[in-house]
Amino acid sequence: xxxxxxxxVRELNLSYLMLAQQMLVADRAGGMFKLGVGEDxxxxxxxxxxxxxxxxxxxDMLLCRFRFDDTLLLNLLGNHGRENSAxxxxxxxxxxxxxxxxxx
Amino acid sequence: xxxxxxxxxxxxxxxxxxxxxxRMQMLESxxxxxxxxxxxxxxxxxxxxxxxxxxxxxxxWFIPWQQNVHxxxxxxxxxxxxxxxxxxPLEATLQAFRMYREQVELMQLDEVLSLTRAWTLVRFFDAxxxxxxxxxxxxxxxxxxxxxxxxxxxxxxxxxxARAGKGKRPMREEVVIEVA
Numbered sequence: 001x002x003x004x005x006x007x008x009v010r011e012l013n014l015s016y017l018m019l020a021q022q023m024l025v026a027d028r029a030g031g032m033f034k035l036g037v038g039e040d041x042x043x044x045x046x047x048x049x050x051x052x053x054x055x056x057x058x059x060d061m062l063l064c065r066f067r068f069d070d071t072l073l074l075n076l077l078g079n080h081g082r083e084n085s086a087x088x089x090x091x092x093x094x095x096x097x098x099x100x101x102x103x104x
Numbered sequence: 105x106x107x108x109x110x111x112x113x114x115x116x117x118x119x120x121x122x123x124x125x126x127r128m129q130m131l132e133s134x135x136x137x138x139x140x141x142x143x144x145x146x147x148x149x150x151x152x153x154x155x156x157x158x159x160x161x162x163x164x165w166f167i168p169w170q171q172n173v174h175x176x177x178x179x180x181x182x183x184x185x186x187x188x189x190x191x192x193p194l195e196a197t198l199q200a201f202r203m204y205r206e207q208v209e210l211m212q213l214d215e216v217l218s219l220t221r222a223w224t225l226v227r228f229f230d231a232x233x234x235x236x237x238x239x240x241x242x243x244x245x246x247x248x249x250x251x252x253x254x255x256x257x258x259x260x261x262x263x264x265x266a267r268a269g270k271g272k273r274p275m276r277e278e279v280v281i282e283v284a
Contacts, residue, residue, distance in 0.1 A: 027202075028189070029184075029185050029188070029189050029191065029199045029203070030199070030202065030203050030206070032188055032189070033181070033184055033185075033203060038188055039188060039189060039190070072242055072243075085211045085212070085213055086173070086261060086264060086268075088211055089173055089174075089177050089207070089211065089261070090242070090244070090261040092177060092180070092181075092207055093176055093177055093180045093244045093245070093246075093261070094242060094243070094244045096180035096181050096183065096184040097180060097183070097184075097243070097244060097245060100188055
């Protein structure tokens with residue numbers, strides 16, 4: 001059976017938007033950190049109605065984008081070595097200093 | 105004369121801080137509530153009297169490897185909150201502490217910083233006794249003594265010392281200096 005990529009993308013968009021909204025409602029600043037978005041983007045996502053979420057999700061463009069394009073950060077996140085927790089703290093410290101997504 | 109609304113707000117803030125583990129010194133300095141009121145709140149929420157004694161006052165505590173990693177994690181999260189939200193300094197400290205605690209729980213590590221310890225750390229920054237120094241290797245910001253040379257600084261996570269975290273177990277609560 002051939003995977004319907006368009007459908008998969010729409011499903012992922014829907015899950016992503018719903019999860020992002022939940023995270024921001026539960027803890028605004030914490031959600032912004034994990035999502036990597038600024039207050040303006042957070043405001044928009046938080047205020048989307050279910051109908052708007054459905055409409056946005058039904059695009060065949062993926063709505064979330066690859067965030068960590070930093071080699072060091074990628075290596076740290078992929079690290080499964082002995083010093084795993086140190087690598088994860090290191091990754092968190094670096095991620096906290098990265099700029100967030102804003103609306104232009 | 106304090107307004108009723110302000111009183112309620114400060115009480116709510118005190119409750120939040122007590123639940124996160126604040127000690128009396130922090131509560132007294134961050135709210136305008138009376139000591140009696142704070143003591144009552146503390147006992148009601150924690151079910152015991154607050155620990156007596158002074159707060160630890162040395163910046164050196166934040167320098168050994170494990171403490172430094174935790175302090176740097178907390179300060180990075182706090183900088184994120186300050187940079188990206190409208191939180192005031194105290195709210196940012198509380199928010200960053202909740203984020204710190206979540207990270208530490210996720211990684212199943214000991215909670216090396218307590219809220220009061222984290223708050224003391226911020227006060228050392230305000231007093232310009234500590235600073236965030238950028239690691240020349242990874243670009244992350246790490247807690248260091250103010251006015252330490254920053255040229256060629258490499259953080260403890262880029263170059264993990266051989267015995268890192270293997271020294272004597274740090275105490276979970278800050279050392280209470282008993283008043284005689």
